[in-house]
Amino acid sequence: MRLASWRLPLMNWFSVMTLAGVANSQQAPANPPPDERFKADILVIAPHPDDESTIAGYLAKAVLDEHRRVAVVVTTRGDAGQNLVGYEQARSLAEIREIETRQALASIGITNVWFLRAPDTWARDISDVLRSLETSNHGSSLGEAVRFIRLTRPEVVITMLPATVVGENHEDHQAAAVIATEAFDLAGDPTWFPEQVATSEDHLWYGNLMEGLRTWQPKKLYYYTDASHFDFVKGKGPEYSMTAVSPSQRVSYARLAAKELSFHRTQYGDDPAKALATNNLRDYEQPLPFVLAKSLVGGAVIGDIMAGVGSGKIPFAPVRGYRPPENSAGLSMELGEGWAFYRRFYPAHNLDVMPGLLPPEVGVGSGSHFPVQLLLHNSTDKPVTFHLRTQLPPGWSVDSTSEEHSHPWPMSAFTVGAQDDIGVRIRLVAPRIEKSQWQTITWTADAEGHEIGPVSLRVFVGGQ
Numbered sequence: 001m002r003l004a005s006w007r008l009p010l011m012n013w014f015s016v017m018t019l020a021g022v023a024n025s026q027q028a029p030a031n032p033p034p035d036e037r038f039k040a041d042i043l044v045i046a047p048h049p050d051d052e053s054t055i056a057g058y059l060a061k062a063v064l065d066e067h068r069r070v071a072v073v074v075t076t077r078g079d080a081g082q083n084l085v086g087y088e089q090a091r092s093l094a095e096i097r098e099i100e101t102r103q104a105l106a107s108i109g110i111t112n113v114w115f116l117r118a119p120d121t122w123a124r125d126i127s128d129v130l131r132s133l134e135t136s137n138h139g140s141s142l143g144e145a146v147r148f149i150r151l152t153r154p155e156v157v158i159t160m161l162p163a164t165v166v167g168e169n170h171e172d173h174q175a176a177a178v179i180a181t182e183a184f185d186l187a188g189d190p191t192w193f194p195e196q197v198a199t200s201e202d203h204l205w206y207g208n209l210m211e212g213l214r215t216w217q218p219k220k221l222y223y224y225t226d227a228s229h230f231d232f233v234k235g236k237g238p239e240y241s242m243t244a245v246s247p248s249q250r251v252s253y254a255r256l257a258a259k260e261l262s263f264h265r266t267q268y269g270d271d272p273a274k275a276l277a278t279n280n281l282r283d284y285e286q287p288l289p290f291v292l293a294k295s296l297v298g299g300a301v302i303g304d305i306m307a308g309v310g311s312g313k314i315p316f317a318p319v320r321g322y323r324p325p326e327n328s329a330g331l332s333m334e335l336g337e338g339w340a341f342y343r344r345f346y347p348a349h350n351l352d353v354m355p356g357l358l359p360p361e362v363g364v365g366s367g368s369h370f371p372v373q374l375l376l377h378n379s380t381d382k383p384v385t386f387h388l389r390t391q392l393p394p395g396w397s398v399d400s401t402s403e404e405h406s407h408p409w410p411m412s413a414f415t416v417g418a419q420d421d422i423g424v425r426i427r428l429v430a431p432r433i434e435k436s437q438w439q440t441i442t443w444t445a446d447a448e449g450h451e452i453g454p455v456s457l458r459v460f461v462g463g464q
Ligand SMILES: [Zn+2]
Pocket: 047, 048, 050, 051, 170, 173
C-alpha cells in the first residue's frame, strides 16, 4: 500500500522532500553503488550456531590480522539443541542462540551476521541431506542465500562439506553446503530470483518491491568438514595452524577460537572459559583443513584462501548443470538417498574434486539397527526382476527389507517396471563389538542373466 502524502508522518514527509531536492540538484546517478558497509571478502554459510566456531581460528586470522571483511549467514538457529544454562527450549532457545552467535562472532570482529531461520533438524538413524533440504524449504532458503551473496558480493564463499562422512555428519550441515554451493552458482545469473536484481522503482520512495541488488559471481568456494577423520582432505586445500600466534592479538588462533566458542554457553556451558583460564587448549589446537571445491581464478589447490582473488567483478561462470548419463541403457544399481543425489550434484556443479574424495561411508554404533536404500534402475522396455544379494561381514544381519516378494535372506527379489526405478530399503543390524573398526558391506544383483554391481558401503562401527 502506498500512503497518500497527507498520511505520511511529518518527519518522513520532510525527509523525503529534502532527499528529492538533493537528488534533483546534484543530478545523482540513476543507480547508486552497492552499499559498501555490507561488502565482504569472505561469506561463510554455516548451518547451526557454533558451526562457525569450527573455523573461528581462521576467521580471526582473516579479520584481525589480514583485515578481511567477513560476513556470516547461519541457516538455522539451533532450536533443537540442549540448554546447559537454563530451561529455555525450542523457539526461545533459538532467540538465545542467535544472540550467542552474534556475540561470539563479534569477539573476532564480525558483525554482519544473518539467520535464515530454517528449522534445526534432529537426525535419525543416518543423516540424509534430502531430509534437511525438505525441512529447510529448499527453494526459499536458496533464494535467501543468493540474496546474501548479491548483498555481500564476496570473493570467497566458505561452507561445510556436501558429503556423507563418518563424524558428526549432521544433515543440516550437508544441506547448508548444498544450498551455499547452489547459491554460489546462481547469484551471477540474472534469471534466478530476478526480483532481487531488478532496479527498484524509486529507491527514495516507499513500497518498492524490486530489490535493486546486483548479480555477483564469487570466485572461490571452500568446504570444511565435521568428519572424525581428516585423511581424505589432505592436499585438497589449505591447512591453517591454530598454534600460530596472531600478530595483532599476540595470542594463538586456538585461544581466539576458544574465546569465540565460549559465547555458545547453551551448548558448551563453561568448558571453553575453563580451557582458556587453565590454558588447556588442546581441543582447539588441531590444524584446520579446508577443501578447495572450485576456483574461477586459478591458483594452487593448497594456496591461501584469499590468494589470487583480486578485487574486481568477474563474469558469470555457468556450471555444466545436470546431464543424463550417456550410457543409460540397461540395468543398474546404486546407493540411494543422499548418495544418489550427490552422484548427480557434483558433476552438475563442476565440483570435480568431490567424486573421488571419499568412497561412500557411514558411521554407526555397536549393535545399532539402521536402514540403507538401494536404487534399482531398469532402462529397458520390459519389467525385470532383480535378485539382490547382501554380502555382510561376520556378526552382521539383515533386520528387514522392503519388498513385494522375497526369498529368505540373503537373496531377495524385486521386480522393476519398464523404464522405472525402485528404492529398496534394507534394515541392517551392526554387530556388537568392543573395539571400533571399519567394515564393508557389498550388494550385487542378478537380473536377466546379467551380474549387476557390486555396490559397496564402508561402515565405521563404533566400539561399546
Ligand atoms: Zn551443527
